[in-house]
Amino acid sequence: MPKPPPFHIVFALFPDVTHLDFTGPHQILSRLPGAQVVIASEAGGEIEAEGLVFARVARLADIARCDLLCVPGGFGVTQAMADAAYLAQIRRLAAGARYVTSVCTGSLLLGAAGLLKGKRAACHWAWRDQLALFGATPDPARVARDGNVFTGGGVTAGIDFALTVVAEIAGDATAQAIQLAVEYAPDPPFHAGRPETAPPEVLARVQAIYGRGMDGRWAAARKAGEALLAQA
Numbered sequence: 001m002p003k004p005p006p007f008h009i010v011f012a013l014f015p016d017v018t019h020l021d022f023t024g025p026h027q028i029l030s031r032l033p034g035a036q037v038v039i040a041s042e043a044g045g046e047i048e049a050e051g052l053v054f055a056r057v058a059r060l061a062d063i064a065r066c067d068l069l070c071v072p073g074g075f076g077v078t079q080a081m082a083d084a085a086y087l088a089q090i091r092r093l094a095a096g097a098r099y100v101t102s103v104c105t106g107s108l109l110l111g112a113a114g115l116l117k118g119k120r121a122a123c124h125w126a127w128r129d130q131l132a133l134f135g136a137t138p139d140p141a142r143v144a145r146d147g148n149v150f151t152g153g154g155v156t157a158g159i160d161f162a163l164t165v166v167a168e169i170a171g172d173a174t175a176q177a178i179q180l181a182v183e184y185a186p187d188p189p190f191h192a193g194r195p196e197t198a199p200p201e202v203l204a205r206v207q208a209i210y211g212r213g214m215d216g217r218w219a220a221a222r223k224a225g226e227a228l229l230a231q232a
Contacts, residue, residue, distance in 0.1 A: 006036040007169070010066040012090055013041040013057065014083070014109075016076030019049035020155050021103040025070060028162035031178045032170060038063065042086040049074070060089035068165070069097045072158070073105030073124060078217045081112045081224045091115065099165060101150040103158040110151070111136050112224035114231070119146040124154040125195050126210045127217060133225035156193075159184060 009029050011022045022039065030037045041047050044059035071090060080086055090113040094100045102110050107123045110116050111134030120137045122144040123130070131138045142157045143150065143164045150168075152161030163184070167175035192198040198206075 004034055007032060007034045007068070008066040009035055009037045009068045009070065010060075010063055010093060011037070011039045011070050011072065012060060012086075012093070013039055013047050013049075013054070013072065014074075014076050014080040014086060015041075015047060016074055016079070017047070017049045017072050018074035018104060018155055019052050019054075021072030021074060021106065021158055022070065024156065024158040025103060025152075025162035027182060028159060028166060028178055029068070029070075031181065032166050033174065038066075042083065042089060060086070060093070063093065065096045066093055067097060068099040068101060069093045071102040071106035071109045073103060073108070073155075075213065077105045077108055078213065078220045080109055081220045087113045097148075099148050099150060099168075101152075101161065101165065103152040103161060104155050107131060107136075107151045108134075108221060110149070112221070112228070114228050116149070117228075119149055120144050121146065121149065122151040122153045122157070126207070126214075130218065130221040133221050134228060135225075154193075156186075 040058040040060045104124045107121045117135035120139040128138045
C-alpha cells in the first residue's frame with residue numbers, strides 16, 4: 001500500500017504573537033500521523049513572542065500550499081491587521097487549505113483577511129465582539145466550527161482546538177491517544193478562566209489591563225472591516 005502524502009500544517013506568525021497560541025496546538029498537531037508542521041511569518045528569519053525568540057522561521061511567500069492553516073493571536077494582532085502583505089499571504093494559503101483555523105485573537109486576523117464573513121467564530125472573550133466588524137458571528141464556545149473553519153477561544157483553548165481537529169482528520173481514538181500521551185487532563189487550581197466564573201475583582205483587574213490597548217485594537221479592527229467593505 002502506498003504511503004499517504006504528508007499533511008502540511010502552517011502556523012502563520014507575526015511579531016508579538018502569544019507563543020502558547022501556537023506552541024500548544026503545535027505540540028498536538030505535530031503528533032498527527034503524517035504531519036509536517038512549519039512555522040512561518042511574512043518576513044521569516046526570527047520572530048519574538050513575549051520574550052521568547054523563535055529562529056529559522058520560514059517566509060510565508062515561500063510556502064506553496066498547506067492542508068491546514070492556523071493563525072494564532074496576541075497583542076501584535078493590532079499591527080498585523082494593518083499588514084496588507086501578511087493578510088494577503090493568509091488569504092492565499094487559506095484558498096487552497098482543507099482547514100482554515102485560528103486560536104485566540106487570531107480569528108480577528110482571519111476576519112481582517114475576509115475569511116469569516118457569514119461564519120461563526122470563537123475568540124478571546126475580551127475581543128470577541130470585534131468579530132462582528134468582519135461579518136462574522138461571535139461564538140462564546142471554547143472551540144467553534146463552521147464548515148472547514150475551526151476557531152479556538154482564548155490562549156489555552158488552542159489545545160482543545162487541536163485535539164478537535166485531530167479527531168476530525170484521524171478519528172477520536174488518535175486524538176485520545178495524543179491527549180493521553182501529553183497527559184492533557186485539565187484541573188485548574190481556580191475557576192477564574194472565564195469572565196462568567198472569575199471573581200468580580202479579578203475580572204475588573206484583567207479588564208483594566210486589556211483596556212490600555214482596547215481603543216487601538218477597536219480602531220484597527222474597524223479600519224480593517226471598512227477595507228473589506230470597500231473591496232466588496
